[in-house]
Amino acid sequence: MMEGEENIQASKGKNVESFTCLEAPRKKNKKIENKRRFSDEQIRSLECIFESESKLEPRKKMQLARDLGLQPRQVAIWFQNRRARWKSKRIEQEYRKLKDEYDNLASRFESLKKEKESLQLELQKLSDSVVTSHDVGREDKAGKENSIEDGGSGSGYSCWKPEPKPRFSNEGLEDRIGVYSDDQNENSIIKGEKSEDKEHQLLRMDDQADMPLASLEKWYSSVDPSGILDQSCSSSQWLDFWT
DNA sequence: ATCCCAGTTTATGTTACTTCA
DNA sequence: TTTGAAGTAACATAAACTGGG
Numbered sequence: 001m002m003e004g005e006e007n008i009q010a011s012k013g014k015n016v017e018s019f020t021c022l023e024a025p026r027k028k029n030k031k032i033e034n035k036r037r038f039s040d041e042q043i044r045s046l047e048c049i050f051e052s053e054s055k056l057e058p059r060k061k062m063q064l065a066r067d068l069g070l071q072p073r074q075v076a077i078w079f080q081n082r083r084a085r086w087k088s089k090r091i092e093q094e095y096r097k098l099k100d101e102y103d104n105l106a107s108r109f110e111s112l113k114k115e116k117e118s119l120q121l122e123l124q125k126l127s128d129s130v131v132t133s134h135d136v137g138r139e140d141k142a143g144k145e146n147s148i149e150d151g152g153s154g155s156g157y158s159c160w161k162p163e164p165k166p167r168f169s170n171e172g173l174e175d176r177i178g179v180y181s182d183d184q185n186e187n188s189i190i191k192g193e194k195s196e197d198k199e200h201q202l203l204r205m206d207d208q209a210d211m212p213l214a215s216l217e218k219w220y221s222s223v224d225p226s227g228i229l230d231q232s233c234s235s236s237q238w239l240d241f242w243t
Numbered sequence: 244a245t246c247c248c249a250g251t252t253t254a255t256g257t258t259a260c261t262t263c264a
Numbered sequence: 265t266t267t268g269a270a271g272t273a274a275c276a277t278a279a280a281c282t283g284g285g
Contacts, residue, residue, distance in 0.1 A: 036279090037255070037277090037278060037279075038278085058245095058246095073280090074280085076246085080248075081278070081280085083247090083248085084250095085277095085278090087248095247284105247285085248283105248284090249284095250282085251283105252280080253278100254277100254278085254280095255278080255279095256275105256276085256278095258275085259272100259273090259275105260271105260273085261272085262272100
């Protein structure tokens, strides 16, 4: 039989007289004879030991039991229960931590999703604008050619050049920048850096609409050579997100 | 044979509420 | 009507048990 089980074995079953720390006689008084909680002093000692070692060597268990006036089995059970309490507490803490992390990620995902939708919308607008201006250009050209055919020669239109691509006003650009500013990211575009080149490159987005991914990535690099947009992800990740 | 763990049972302590003198 | 003691149901928690690995 296991050490310290003498008393316990005798106490199995209901309404057992499971004496713990008290060597009290088996009086009929329930309050006295039934199991009772350990004293504050006993708990303090047990907690103190538990802090340094959550598992007890048999010899230490015997010693502690003697010191506290408990059965070794009681000490063993106390440690067992204490480990269980500690574990459930730890699980609860880990759960809270994971939940916080999840909530943060979920909220970041939502804001990125919104940003993506805004960018897609903006891309669509720009694309539509460029298509419209191309159509206008073609109509103008056709009209002028017609007039040459109709009207004669030497009117200065003999060497027609295509119109330059339409430029957008700063007002339109502000709108676009407003869209990017959703996030608190501090890249130059978000801050409203209106470099001519960047603007041109952004306006050329419609030209890339049907590009294969590899080429698109090259184009992306040309738009953002310094990798500012890549602060937290690779360009491929951005492209994945875009498509 | 012994220990540990997860899950369960049992006893106790606490609190809020009710009853009654 | 107010007050305080006694009783108690509901709940939380600790001590102990059970069965399996």
